[in-house]
Amino acid sequence: MEEKAxxxxxxxxxxxxxxxxxxxxxxxxxxxxxxxYGLLGPNGAGKTSTISMLCGLLPPDSGxxxxxxxxxxxxxxxxxxxxxVVPQEIALFEDLTAKENLMFFGRxxxxxxxxxxxxxxxxxxxxxxxxxxxxxVKTFSGGMKRRLNLMVGIIHGPEILFLDEPSVGIDVQSKNxxxxxxxxxNRSGTTIIYTSHLMEExxxxxxxxxxxxxxxxxxxxxxxxxxxxxxxxxxxxxVFLKLTGRNVRE
Amino acid sequence: xxxxxxxxxxxxxxxxxDRAGMAMLFVMPVFLVLVMTLLQDSTFxxxxxxxxxxxxxxxDADTFGLKILEGLKxxxxxxxxxxxxxxxxxxxxKIEKGEYLIGIIINEDATRRIRQSIQLNIQQQxxxxxxxxxxxxxxxxxxxxxxxxxxxxxxxxxxxxILGSLKHFSAMxxxxxxxxxxxxxxxxxxxxxxxxxxxxxxIVNFDEKYASSGTNKIxxxxxxxxxxxxxxxxxxxxxxxxxxxxIKERHSGVSARxxxxxxxxxxxxxxxxxxxFVVGFIQAILMLFIGLFxxxxxxxxxxxxxxxxxxxxxxxxxxxxxxxxxxxxxxxIATTEQQSSxxxxxxxxxxxxxxxxxxxxxxxxxxxxxxxxxxxxxWGLNAYYDIFLRNSGLIDLLPNxxxxxxxxxxxxxxxxxxxxxxxx
Numbered sequence: 001m002e003e004k005a006x007x008x009x010x011x012x013x014x015x016x017x018x019x020x021x022x023x024x025x026x027x028x029x030x031x032x033x034x035x036x037y038g039l040l041g042p043n044g045a046g047k048t049s050t051i052s053m054l055c056g057l058l059p060p061d062s063g064x065x066x067x068x069x070x071x072x073x074x075x076x077x078x079x080x081x082x083x084x085v086v087p088q089e090i091a092l093f094e095d096l097t098a099k100e101n102l103m104f105f106g107r108x109x110x111x112x113x114x115x116x117x118x119x120x121x122x123x124x125x126x127x128x129x130x131x132x133x134x135x136x137v138k139t140f141s142g143g144m145k146r147r148l149n150l151m152v153g154i155i156h157g158p159e160i161l162f163l164d165e166p167s168v169g170i171d172v173q174s175k176n177x178x179x180x181x182x183x184x185x186n187r188s189g190t191t192i193i194y195t196s197h198l199m200e201e202x203x204x205x206x207x208x209x210x211x212x213x214x215x216x217x218x219x220x221x222x223x224x225x226x227x228x229x230x231x232x233x234x235x236x237x238x239v240f241l242k243l244t245g246r247n248v249r250e
Numbered sequence: 251x252x253x254x255x256x257x258x259x260x261x262x263x264x265x266x267x268d269r270a271g272m273a274m275l276f277v278m279p280v281f282l283v284l285v286m287t288l289l290q291d292s293t294f295x296x297x298x299x300x301x302x303x304x305x306x307x308x309x310d311a312d313t314f315g316l317k318i319l320e321g322l323k324x325x326x327x328x329x330x331x332x333x334x335x336x337x338x339x340x341x342x343x344k345i346e347k348g349e350y351l352i353g354i355i356i357n358e359d360a361t362r363r364i365r366q367s368i369q370l371n372i373q374q375q376x377x378x379x380x381x382x383x384x385x386x387x388x389x390x391x392x393x394x395x396x397x398x399x400x401x402x403x404x405x406x407x408x409x410x411x412i413l414g415s416l417k418h419f420s421a422m423x424x425x426x427x428x429x430x431x432x433x434x435x436x437x438x439x440x441x442x443x444x445x446x447x448x449x450x451x452x453i454v455n456f457d458e459k460y461a462s463s464g465t466n467k468i469x470x471x472x473x474x475x476x477x478x479x480x481x482x483x484x485x486x487x488x489x490x491x492x493x494x495x496x497i498k499e500r501h502s503g504v505s506a507r508x509x510x511x512x513x514x515x516x517x518x519x520x521x522x523x524x525x526x527f528v529v530g531f532i533q534a535i536l537m538l539f540i541g542l543f544x545x546x547x548x549x550x551x552x553x554x555x556x557x558x559x560x561x562x563x564x565x566x567x568x569x570x571x572x573x574x575x576x577x578x579x580x581x582x583i584a585t586t587e588q589q590s591s592x593x594x595x596x597x598x599x600x601x602x603x604x605x606x607x608x609x610x611x612x613x614x615x616x617x618x619x620x621x622x623x624x625x626x627x628x629w630g631l632n633a634y635y636d637i638f639l640r641n642s643g644l645i646d647l648l649p650n651x652x653x654x655x656x657x658x659x660x661x662x663x664x665x666x667x668x669x670x671x672x673x674x
Contacts, residue, residue, distance in 0.1 A: 055510040077512040085510040091503030095264045105507075107256030108514045136267075152507075 006160060006191050007031035007054065012063035014049055014215070023049045024060070025215035031208070036182070036192045038206035040199070042244050046215040047195040048088070051164050054193065055085050068159065084158030088165045090145045091152075094138035098129055098148050101137060102155055109156035116155065123151040127177055143174035150178055154185065161185070163194040167201060179205055199237035209236070213244045253514065257521025264495065265529065271491035275529060276536065279484030283540055287476040287550060301329040302408060305350040307341060308332060312361030314394065314423045318354075321419040327411060328352075345399045352412055353399035361423070363394035368428050372435070383435065396420075477541035477553045478634035479607040482569055482627050484537065485530045486598045489577035492526050493590035496581025523574055530570035556637045561644050565637060568654035569630040575661035576626070582668035601625045629653040 009029040015022045024046045031037045041047050052058040054065060056076045065072040067079045092101050099120060106116035124130045127147040137145060150166060163182070167175040179201070186192055196202050202209060203223045210220040219226065219239075226239050233239045265271060304322065308315040323330045331350065333341070338355070345353045369384040376383060396416060400409055433444040499505040508514045541553030555562060577594070584590035602608060604618065605625030611632075614622060622628045633650040636642035644651075 057506055057509050080510060080512040083510065085507060087503045087507060089503035091507040093260065093264060093504060094498075094502070095267045096260065100260070100263060104256050104260045105511075107252055108508065108511045108517075110253070112252075 004033045005030040006033040006035075006068050007037075007193065008064075008066040009050070009054075010064045010066075012050070012053065012065065013061045014046075014053065014058070015061060022215050024053075024063075026063070027212065027215060027217060029210055029217060029220075031191060031193060033191055034186070034189065034207075036186050036194060036205055036207045038202040038209040039193060039195045039212065040197075040202055040209060040240060041195075041212040045213045045244070047212065048164060049215075050212070051085075051162050051193070051195060055083060055162055056080055082159045084153045084156065084161045086150050086153035086161065086163045086166050088168065090149050092137050092145065092148060095136060097136055098124065098133045098140075098151075101148060101152055105152045106155045111156055119155055119157070120151075123155065126181060127151055143170040146170045147174055147178065150181075154190075158190065160191045160193065163192060165196055166194070167196070167198065175201075199235065199240055203236040211240060211243055218243050253517045254521050254524075257518050258525050261495075261522055261525035265491065265525070268491060271494075274487055274490060275484065275533060278487070279480055279533060279537060280540060282483070283476055283480040283537060284545070284548070286480060287472050287545055288548060290476060291472040291550060302327060302352060302404075302412070303350045304328045304330050304352045304354060304412070305341065305344055306330055306332050306354045306356070307334065307336060308356045309358040310356045310360035310394075312359075313427065314361040314364055314420070315356045317423045317426075318356060318396070318416065318419045321422075322354075322415060325415060328415070342399055345401055348401060348403075351401045351404050351408070353397075354412075354416070355397040355399075357395040357397070360394035360396065361427070363392060364424060365427050365431070367393065368424065368431055372428075372431060384431075471551055473541055473545050473551050473553050474635075474638055475610050477537055477545070478638065479602075479610075479631055481534055481537035482573075482605075482630045482634070483598070483602045483607050484533050485570055485573040486576065486601070486627060487595075488526050488530055488533075488573050489580050489594040489598060490591050492522075492574065492577030493581035493584060493594050494587050495522070496578065497584060497587045497590055501587075519578075523578060526574045526577065527570050530573055531566065534566045534570065554638060556639075556641050558637055558641065558643060561637050561642065561647055564644060564651060565630065565633040565647060568633070568651045568658075571658045572626045572630070572654045572661075575658040575665070579661040579665045579668075582665040598627075601627050604628070606631055626654060626657045629657075 007030070009027055012024045012027040013022060014024040027046065027050065029039075029050075039047050039050060049058065053060050054067070054072075056072055056079060068082055070078050070082075072079045093104065096104065102120040102123070103113070103116050106120065107113075111119070120133075121130070124133050127150070129144060129147060129151075132140065132144065137148065140148065146166070146169070150163075153163075154161060161182075166182075167178055170178075182192060182194075182205070194202070194206065206223060208220070209223055209226060211218050211226075219229075221229065223236055226236065227233060230239045230242060233242055306319060306322070308319055310316075319330070319332065322328050341353055341355070344350055373383055398412065398416070433446075436442045436444055496505075499508075505515075508518050538553065538555065542555070543552075546552045580590050580594050580597075584593060602625075604621050605611075605627030606614065606622050607627055611619055611622045611628065629650040633647050633654075636647055636650070640646075
C-alpha cells in the first residue's frame with residue numbers, strides 16, 4: 001500500500017519579472033509523511049523558490065500545492081498552522097534576547113506563555129543556549145544564532161518543517177546538534193523538507209532525495225537508490241555532478 | 251489579542267534598547283523646542299511688542315513739538331530718548347552706529363509755521379473785502395519741517411509705522427490749531443466765545459479684535475508657534491526609527507518569517523503602527539507639558555492650548571497617524587536603512603521648512619505660502635493654530651484633519667503596493 005503523501009506539488013510554474021527562464025518549470029513532487037526529504041540542486045535550480053511557495057511566501061504562476069490534504073492557495077492560513085519554517089538567513093530580532101525571540105514567535109504561533117516557557121527551556125537546554133538565554137542575539141556567535149533560528153522555527157511543534165540550508169556556515173558541533181535534534185523530531189512524526197548544498201550531510205540525513213535543476217525534477221529516490229541507479233558514482237556528490245553537470249553556475 | 255500584545259511588547263523592547271532612536275524621538279525635540287523658542291522669542295517680540303529706539307531733538311517748544319513728543323512717548327512701540335544741545339552730525343552718527351534705529355529732528359518754529367499756514371488757508375477762504383484777518387510773522391514763513399533719519403537696516407514696515415504715527419500726531423495738532431484760530435475769528439468777528447473742545451483724539455473709534463471664535467485674546471508668540479511646530483516635527487521624525495525597523499525586519503528575513511505564520515504579518519504591522527502611534531502621542535504630551543510648564547521657567551510665556559480638548563485630541567491623532575504612516579511608507583519604499591534614514595530625515599526637514607515649522611507661514615512670501623500648503627506638517631500646524639489661537643471647533647478643523655487622514659491613507663496604500671514588491 002502506498003504511504004500517505006503529506007505534500008503534493010502539481011505542475012508548479014514560476015517565472016520572475018524580467019527573467020527569460022522559468023524558475024520552476026512544471027515541477028511535480030510528492031513528499032510522504034515522516035520523510036526527511038532533501039531538495040537538492042545547484043544554485044538557481046529552484047530550491048528556495050519551491051520552499052518559499054510551500055511556505056506561502058511566494059505565489060506560483062500556476063500549479064497546485066496540497067499540504068496534508070489542504071490546498072495552499074484556497075486555505076493558506078490552515079496550511080501555515082501546520083508548518084514550521086527555518087529560513088536560510090538568521091531571521092531573528094537581534095535586539096531581543098533568545099528567550100524574548102522564542103516568546104515572541106511562540107505567541108505569534110498562538111501558544112500560551114507557560115507553554116512557550118516550557119518548550120523554550122527544553123529547546124534552550126537541548127541546543128546548549130540556556131546560559132545565554134537572556135543575552136541579546138546580536139552578541140551571539142554564528143552557530144548560536146543558527147541554533148536559535150531553528151528553535152524559533154520549531155517552538156510550536158509543527159507537523160511539517162521546512163529547512164532552507166539550516167547548517168550553512170556553522171561549526172561541526174552546532175551542525176551535529178542540529179542534525180541530531182532534527183532526526184529526533186522526525187522520529188516523533190515531523191516531516192522535514194530540507195534544502196542543502198552539503199551532499200554528504202544530505203546523504204546521511206535524508207530518507208528521500210529529489211535533485212532539481214532548471215526548475216524541474218531530474219531524479220528522485222532514497223539515497224541508496226540514487227547510488228544504485230548510478231553505479232559509476234561513489235557517493236551522492238558524484239551523482240549530483242553527473243546529473244547537473246560540472247559547469248559553475250551563477 | 252495575545253499576538254497583538256506580543257508585537258507591542260516586542261516593539262517597545264526594541265525601541266527602548268535603541269538609544270539613538272530614543273534620543274531622536276524624545277531628547278532632540280525637547281532640545282529643539284527650547285532652543286528655537288528662546289531663539290525666536292526676540293523675533294516674535296519685534297513683530298509684536300519690541301520698542302524701537304528713537305532719538306529726538308525737539309527745537310519747537312510749542313504745541314506741535316510737545317504733542318509729537320508726548321504722543322511718541324505714550325506709544326508702546328517706541329522707546330524715546332530726547333536730547334538737547336547736540337550737534338546734528340553727532341546726532342546722525344548715533345543712528346549710523348546703530349545706537350538708535352530712528353532719529354527725529356523737529357525744527358524750530360514748527361508750531362508757528364503750521365499756524366501761519368492754516369491762517370493763510372483760512373484767509374483765502376474769505377472774500378477780499380473782509381480784509382486782512384491775521385497778522386503774519388515774517389520769520390515764520392514756509393512749511394514746518396520734521397527730519398527723520400532711519401538706520402538703513404530698518405524694515406520698511408517700521409518706517410511706515412513711525413511715519414504713520416508722526417502724521418497722526420501732526421494731523422491732531424493741525425486740527426487743534428485750526429480750531430483755535432477759528433475760535434479766535436468767531437470771537438473777533440462775531441463776538442461769540444466758543445467753548446474749548448475736549449479732544450480731537452477719539453472722533454473715530456478703531457475697535458481692534460482678533461479673528462478668534464472665543465472671547466480670550468491669545469497673542470501669537472514664539473511659544474504658540476514653536477511648541478506645536480516642533481511637536482509636529484518630532485512626530486514626523488518617527489519615520490527614521492520606524493522605517494529603519496521595517497527595513498531591518500525585511501533584510502533579516504523576520505518579515506518573511508512572519509508571513510509564514512498564519513495572520514501574523516497583519517498583526518505585526520498593526521502592532522508596530524500602534525506602538526509608534528503611542529510613541530507619537532507621548533511625544534505630543536511631552537511637548538505640550540514643556541510648553542505649559544517648562545518654557546515659563548525660561549522667562550517665556552506659557553503655552554495657551556485653547557479650550558477645545560476634543561479638537562486637540564483629534565488633531566493630535568490625525569498628525570500622529572500621518573507621521574506613522576509616512577514612516578511605514580518610507581520603510582516599504584526604501585531598500586536600505588541608509589536610504590530610509592537619508593530620505594526620511596531630508597524629506598521631513600524639507601516638509602517642515604516649507605510647512606512653516608522653521609519660519610512661520612505668515613512671514614513667508616506668496617510663493618512659499620502657496621508651497622506650504624502641500625506639506626502635511628503645515629496642515630497639522632494650521633490645525634494647532636486654529637485650536638490654540640482661534641479657538642476653532644472640530645467643524646472648522648475638518649479640512650486639515652481630512653488632509654492629514656487622506657495623506658495617511660495614501661501612505662498606507664503606497665506601503666501596501668511596495669510591500670508586494672519582493673513577492674513577485
